[in-house]
Amino acid sequence: MAEGTKPHAPAIIPGLETFPRLLRHHARVRADRPAIREKEYGIWQTYTWGECYAQVRALACGLAEAGFRRGDRLAIVGDNRPRLYLAVAAAQCLGGIPVLLYQDAIAEEMAYVLQDAEVKMAVVEDQEQVDKLLEILDRLPSLERIFYDDPRGMRHYTQPLLQGLDELLEAGRIHDRNQPDFVDEEIEKGESDDVSVMLYTSGTTGKPKGVCQTHRAFLFAGMGGVQFDHLTDREEVLSYLPMAWVGDHLFSYAQAYAAGFTINCPESSETVMTDLREIGPTYYFAPPRVFENLRTQVWIRMEDAGRLKQAMFRHFMKVAERCGIQILEGRPVPLLQRLHYALGEILVYGPLRNVLGLSRLRVAYTAGAAIGPDLFRFYRSIGINLKQLYGQTETCAYVCLQPDGEVKLDSVGKPAPGVEVKIADNGEIRVRGPMLLKAYYKRPQDTAEAFDEEGYFMTGDAGFFDEDGHLKIIDRAKDVGRLKDGSIFAPNYIENKLKFFPLIKEAVAFGHDRPYVTAFINIDLEAVGNWAERRGLAYSGYTDLAQQPAVYDLIQQCVEEVNEDLSHDPQMSGSQIRRFLILHKELDADDEELTRTRKVRRRFIAEKYAVLVEALYAGKDSQYIETAVKYEDGRAGKIAAEVRIRDAKVFPPSPRAQG
Amino acid sequence: MxxxxxxxxxxxxxxxxxxxxxxxxxxxxxxxxxxxxxxxxxxxxxxxxxxxxxxxxxxxxxxxxxxxxxxxxxxxxxxxxxxxxIARTFQNIALFKGMTVLDNIMTGRNLMMRRNFLWNALYWGPSRREEIAHRKRVEEIIDFLEIQNIRKTPVGRLPYGLQKRVELARALAAEPxxxxxxxxxxxxxxxxxxxxxxxxxxxxxxxxxxxxxxxxxxxxxxxxxxxxxxxxxxxxxxxxxxxxxxxxxxxxxxxxxxxx
Missing domain, CATH: 3.40.50.300 (P-loop containing nucleotide triphosphate hydrolases)
Structure with a gap:
């Protein structure tokens, strides 16, 4: 069942085996090309490759002067800011290891990672992050210095370990002037098998682990992606996903360095949509939920539009559904349909892409979770080349990619150039190639257990290859359970089907060792709220809206649609959802119910809401529950509610209707 | 402190x-x-x-x-x-509802504008330079109060809490x-x-x-x-x-x- 190595494994250019060397190369050959842009004071400010390199040198010198040595760990925390990206390169210049942290993590979670990584210094964005680090400082004996990018609000901090990045840069510049060979010598010492970055796993299972990736691994993944999609140094990407996420490190760092293209940092997390429009990226990466939000917004706005516009939109969306994807993929389409679509292009698709900020887009990727077939079709049918990829932190997010013209809705594509993929006997996907992790930091046991005897990395995902050699993913291998009657129960599969409805934000399915499947549901406050508003339904907040009978009716329809869909799948027809409830609170990463990448932590939720699970299986109509919550500022509170429980209709197994 | x-x-x-x-x-x-x-x-x-x-x-x-x-x-x-x-904000918000956040804040600079309306009628020249200088200051205030995302939104469409913030921004624009x-x-x-x-x-x-x-x-x-x-x-x-x-x-x- 193994897939062979593809002939065109990406080649790393001799002399440019590390990221700092690549940066120096770009500063020579495309010194005046934009490397990073950032919107500040309402204007896009540009850093060229030449300027970036100069700043990285100064930063590296400053860090070295502060006592940062080869092999030391530098924590980097904050939104996507140019100087934080430059700090990554600066640490690499010195042979140090940047450790990227999620900026919205609470102090407690940061403490774990900072301790685990034995971080010596930290470069953080602003006062907010500084405050978090100071809060846990007594538990971080290894942390010697904290540098902050934005001096706002920092005037009154007197702690000696704090310093502004401006001052650090200034000191570094002087150092660089006095010892101009220092940085070059340090860069020359770096080797491709050195660890280039440490990224932490999201911790869906247990505590996060530090994944040590080498220059070789990330450059291999970066070069591979660049060659696969023919990316050039003219690409524009928007860097708005957390820097600590492997996807951002691949797209905004490794690939940007591999191809020499431009990354753009949004003004703030709230302006991403506007910034997206202004930049008009040519290459774009987003998890499915971003694409989903975009489409939900389109729909909400269309419902507020005039009748003519609505009719036009509906009509041409039907046309796009009929032939849009075929036209995108260059397959034969009757002339009349082609003309019809061309008219739609002028009236609807073109303007729509423009509103979304995707007019100049050549390639878009999504990964991190399954994407709804509807959603996927929607984007492809309006002429956006949206594709899927598959990978993990441990594989530099580089395992499978969908080739142009071979995009299927339910697969993640073929093994990427240079990557070997095989399916183990238990259905687990296993991969081998240069992009694999060097080790989990300080966890030799875990590292050893992650590989099988042939050196394949065990992804923990269950899947199979279809007849065209495309990989299909079902679920996490260990999440796949069985119902009491022995039939297969793939919770993720069911949850994803539920989440494909714009009204449902999160879902958690239960059923392992149980007689039937039940589910918790989180409604999407924006979408359901809008629906309620239009119907004149009054509500005071999430908890109130979630428990309204009309909302239950609405969600019941969704659940029953999923059941109907499942009933056509011979393996899954036993997994229809018999009973469900709408949770009284939104699942939140701050309450540890979701990981930072917004994956549900099913076991944790099952324990936390054990009363509700029991009530689902005990046949009750409602259940009272009190839940402790953590607010963003760290305070604790309580939400109490009487949660209703509903039965849903199940359908007898039947073959799927054709078409 | x-x-x-x-x-x-x-x-x-x-x-x-x-x-x-x-x-x-x-x-x-x-x-x-x-x-x-x-x-x-x-x-x-x-x-x-x-x-x-x-x-x-x-x-x-x-x-x-x-x-x-x-x-x-x-x-x-x-x-x-x-x-x-001396600048102030009001108990009942007193902003120009139909104007954008940016324009509202710009009105706070009114007293500091030196050019009369005849100069302002010209696109180029000292008026434009003055406008740019004022805009820069206003952008700093926008950054300070973290309202970049609503810069171009008409004030009437904003929730109450944000309108209050915009009013504060306008008062600050006068550099009181x-x-x-x-x-x-x-x-x-x-x-x-x-x-x-x-x-x-x-x-x-x-x-x-x-x-x-x-x-x-x-x-x-x-x-x-x-x-x-x-x-x-x-x-x-x-x-x-x-x-x-x-x-x-x-x-x-x-x-x-x-x-x-």
């Missing part, structure tokens, strides 16, 4: 204000020091807003002296007060040395209040602006102000640091009611 509280910049002496037979303010004296946050509290109808309007030049007290920056003030109108560096805030947190939820508190403290600390504010939320007042004046039925019944005022039996009786 390295905040410096300076000398008295505003001194109100024996102020009395009446409308016909209604005595709004009776013989009130207090001062405001440079760099401090001074709160005025009191039950509804105590005369708090009237007090602000006196400082601001909207009302002219029948009796009393107002000394601002060492100069006794003659009868003046709000326009002159603004020119002297004395900022009057009339119930900056009225009608806000806890989170919005926290944000607003942070911004008020930031303005005070980083821009060095002296702030006089009226607020109903006692928690907020006690947390952020340096000194508090308590009014009741147009009379001053308390004045001092928050802890002192909080424990003053007269204040407790009047403001919080018996039993607290």
């Amino acid at each position: 390295a905040r410096v509280i300076g000398d008295v910049i505003l001194d109100l002496q024996n102020i009395s204000l009446s409308f016909g037979g209604v005595k709004a303010l009776t013989n009130i004296s207090f001062d405001v020091r440079e760099g401090e946050i001074r709160a005025i509290i009191g039950p509804n109808g105590a005369g708090k807003s009237s007090m602000l309007n006196v400082i601001n030049g909207v009302y002219h007290p029948q009796q009393g002296r107002i000394v601002f920056r060492g100069q006794e003030r003659r009868r003046m109108n709000p326009h002159e007060a603004a020119a002297q560096g 040395s004395l900022l009057l805030l009339d119930e900056p947190m009225a009608g806000m939820n806890v989170e919005e209040k926290q944000d607003m508190c942070r911004f008020i403290l930031d303005v005070n600390e980083q821009l060095g602006t002296t702030i006089v504010l009226i607020e109903h939320d006692m928690g907020v007042v006690m947390d952020i102000s340096d000194r508090v004046v308590v009014l009741d039925y147009g009379r001053k019944i308390g004045d001092g640091p928050p802890d002192e005022v909080r424990n003053d039996p007269v204040v407790i009786e009047a403001y919080l009611g018996a039993g607290h």
Whole structure:
């Protein structure tokens, strides 16, 4: 069942085996090309490759002067800011290891990672992050210095370990002037098998682990992606996903360095949509939920539009559904349909892409979770080349990619150039190639257990290859359970089907060792709220809206649609959802119910809401529950509610209707 | 904290204000020091807003002296007060609802625009340079108050809490040395209040602006102000640091009611 190595494994250019060397190369050959842009004071400010390199040198010198040595760990925390990206390169210049942290993590979670990584210094964005680090400082004996990018609000901090990045840069510049060979010598010492970055796993299972990736691994993944999609140094990407996420490190760092293209940092997390429009990226990466939000917004706005516009939109969306994807993929389409679509292009698709900020887009990727077939079709049918990829932190997010013209809705594509993929006997996907992790930091046991005897990395995902050699993913291998009657129960599969409805934000399915499947549901406050508003339904907040009978009716329809869909799948027809409830609170990463990448932590939720699970299986109509919550500022509170429980209709197994 | 509280910049002496037979303010004296946050509290109808309007030049007290920056003030109108560096926000938001956030804040720069409308009618030239300079300052304020995402949104479409923030931004655009805030947190939820508190403290600390504010939320007042004046039925019944005022039996009786 193994897939062979593809002939065109990406080649790393001799002399440019590390990221700092690549940066120096770009500063020579495309010194005046934009490397990073950032919107500040309402204007896009540009850093060229030449300027970036100069700043990285100064930063590296400053860090070295502060006592940062080869092999030391530098924590980097904050939104996507140019100087934080430059700090990554600066640490690499010195042979140090940047450790990227999620900026919205609470102090407690940061403490774990900072301790685990034995971080010596930290470069953080602003006062907010500084405050978090100071809060846990007594538990971080290894942390010697904290540098902050934005001096706002920092005037009154007197702690000696704090310093502004401006001052650090200034000191570094002087150092660089006095010892101009220092940085070059340090860069020359770096080797491709050195660890280039440490990224932490999201911790869906247990505590996060530090994944040590080498220059070789990330450059291999970066070069591979660049060659696969023919990316050039003219690409524009928007860097708005957390820097600590492997996807951002691949797209905004490794690939940007591999191809020499431009990354753009949004003004703030709230302006991403506007910034997206202004930049008009040519290459774009987003998890499915971003694409989903975009489409939900389109729909909400269309419902507020005039009748003519609505009719036009509906009509041409039907046309796009009929032939849009075929036209995108260059397959034969009757002339009349082609003309019809061309008219739609002028009236609807073109303007729509423009509103979304995707007019100049050549390639878009999504990964991190399954994407709804509807959603996927929607984007492809309006002429956006949206594709899927598959990978993990441990594989530099580089395992499978969908080739142009071979995009299927339910697969993640073929093994990427240079990557070997095989399916183990238990259905687990296993991969081998240069992009694999060097080790989990300080966890030799875990590292050893992650590989099988042939050196394949065990992804923990269950899947199979279809007849065209495309990989299909079902679920996490260990999440796949069985119902009491022995039939297969793939919770993720069911949850994803539920989440494909714009009204449902999160879902958690239960059923392992149980007689039937039940589910918790989180409604999407924006979408359901809008629906309620239009119907004149009054509500005071999430908890109130979630428990309204009309909302239950609405969600019941969704659940029953999923059941109907499942009933056509011979393996899954036993997994229809018999009973469900709408949770009284939104699942939140701050309450540890979701990981930072917004994956549900099913076991944790099952324990936390054990009363509700029991009530689902005990046949009750409602259940009272009190839940402790953590607010963003760290305070604790309580939400109490009487949660209703509903039965849903199940359908007898039947073959799927054709078409 | 390295905040410096300076000398008295505003001194109100024996102020009395009446409308016909209604005595709004009776013989009130207090001062405001440079760099401090001074709160005025009191039950509804105590005369708090009237007090602000006196400082601001909207009302002219029948009796009393107002000394601002060492100069006794003659009868003046709000326009002159603004020119002297006094800016304010209003209890009921007074923004141009149909204009964008950016344009609203730009109006705060109005007093500093030097070119007349004939110059402004020309696209190029000194007017344009002036506009750019003002826009830069406004962008800094937008950044300061973290409202980049609503820069181009018409104010009427914004939620209440954000409108309040925009009003603060407009007041800041005038680069005031004395900022009057009339119930900056009225009608806000806890989170919005926290944000607003942070911004008020930031303005005070980083821009060095002296702030006089009226607020109903006692928690907020006690947390952020340096000194508090308590009014009741147009009379001053308390004045001092928050802890002192909080424990003053007269204040407790009047403001919080018996039993607290």
